[in-house]
Amino acid sequence: MDKQTIRMEILTTLKKLPKQKRMSYNQQLISKLINSSEWKSSEVVGVTLARYPEVETEKIISAAWDAGKKVVIPYSGRNRRLSFYYYERDTPLEESKIGLLEPADRSEEVPKELIDLLIVPGLSYSKRGYRVGFGGGYYDRYLADYYGKTISILYPFQLDEQVEDLVEPFDIPIQKLFIASE
Ligand SMILES: Nc1nc2c(c(=O)[nH]1)N(C=O)[C@@H](CNc1ccc(C(=O)N[C@@H](CCC(=O)O)C(=O)O)cc1)CN2
Numbered sequence: 062m063d064k065q066t067i068r069m070e071i072l073t074t075l076k077k078l079p080k081q082k083r084m085s086y087n088q089q090l091i092s093k094l095i096n097s098s099e100w101k102s103s104e105v106v107g108v109t110l111a112r113y114p115e116v117e118t119e120k121i122i123s124a125a126w127d128a129g130k131k132v133v134i135p136y137s138g139r140n141r142r143l144s145f146y147y148y149e150r151d152t153p154l155e156e157s158k159i160g161l162l163e164p165a166d167r168s169e170e171v172p173k174e175l176i177d178l179l180i181v182p183g184l185s186y187s188k189r190g191y192r193v194g195f196g197g198g199y200y201d202r203y204l205a206d207y208y209g210k211t212i213s214i215l216y217p218f219q220l221d222e223q224v225e226d227l228v229e230p231f232d233i234p235i236q237k238l239f240i241a242s243e
C-alpha cells in the first residue's frame with residue numbers, strides 16, 4: 062500500500078467515526094496528554110489548528126492556556142517550510158489555500174529552540190512513531206533540526222504497521238505516541 066492509499070483510507074474512517082466515539086477518544090487523549098511528563102515539563106507547546114476530520118486540538122489549546130503555557134501554531138510557507146507563531150485568544154487568523162487556519166501576522170517567528178513540545182499531526186503511524194501526514198513533508202523538514210520533544214495523539218485505527226514499509230530516509234519518527242483505546 063502506498064502513502065496516498067493510506068491517507069485516503071484513514072480520512073474515510075475518520076469521517077465515518079460516530080460523534081460519540083470521537084468525543085470519547087478525544088476525552089481520553091486530552092487526559093493522557095495533560096497527565097504526561099512531556100506536557101507537564103513544557104512551557105511552550107506547538108500544535109496545529111486541526112480541521113475536521115483531523116484529531117481535534119481545540120481542547121488541547123485551551124488546556125495549555127489554562128495551565129499557563131504558551132501555544133505556538135504553524136504557518137505553511139514557501140518551499141514547504143513551517144514557521145511557528147504565538148497563538149492567543151485574540152490572534153488574527155487567515156485561511157490558507159487549502160483551507161487551514163494560520164496566523165495572519167507573521168512578523169515574529171518563534172525560534173524552534175524555544176518550543177519545548179511539538180504535537181505533530183498525522184494520519185497514520187507505526188508503533189515506532191513513523192508517520193504518514195497530509196503530504197508535503199512540512200513536518201519532516203521542520204523536525205530535521207528540531208531538538209525538543211515530539212508527540213502525536215491518535216485514534217486507535219490510526220496505528221498501522223504498514224507505515225514501516227514506507228519509511229523514507231527523510232522521515233523522522235515521533236518520540237511518543239498517545240493512543241486512545243477502543
Ligand atoms: N491542521 C493542520 N495544520 C497543518 C498541517 C496539518 O496536517 N494539519 N500540516 C502538516 O504538515 C502543515 C500544513 N500542511 C500542508 C499540507 C499540504 C498542503 C498542500 O497540499 N498544498 C497545496 C497548495 C500549496 C501551494 O500551492 O503552494 C499543494 O502543495 O498542492 C499545504 C499544507 C501545517 N499545518
Ligand SMILES: Nc1ncnc2c1ncn2[C@@H]1O[C@H](COP(=O)(O)OP(=O)(O)OP(=O)(O)O)[C@@H](O)[C@H]1O
Pocket residue numbers: 064182183192193194195196197198199200201202205231232
Ligand atoms: N528534510 C527534508 N528536506 C528536503 N525535502 C524533504 C525533507 N523531508 C521531506 N522532504 C520531501 O517532502 C516530501 C515528504 O512527503 P511525505 O509524503 O512523506 O509527507 P508527509 O510526512 O506525509 O507530510 P507532512 O510532514 O507535511 O505531514 C517528499 O517529497 C520529500 O522528498
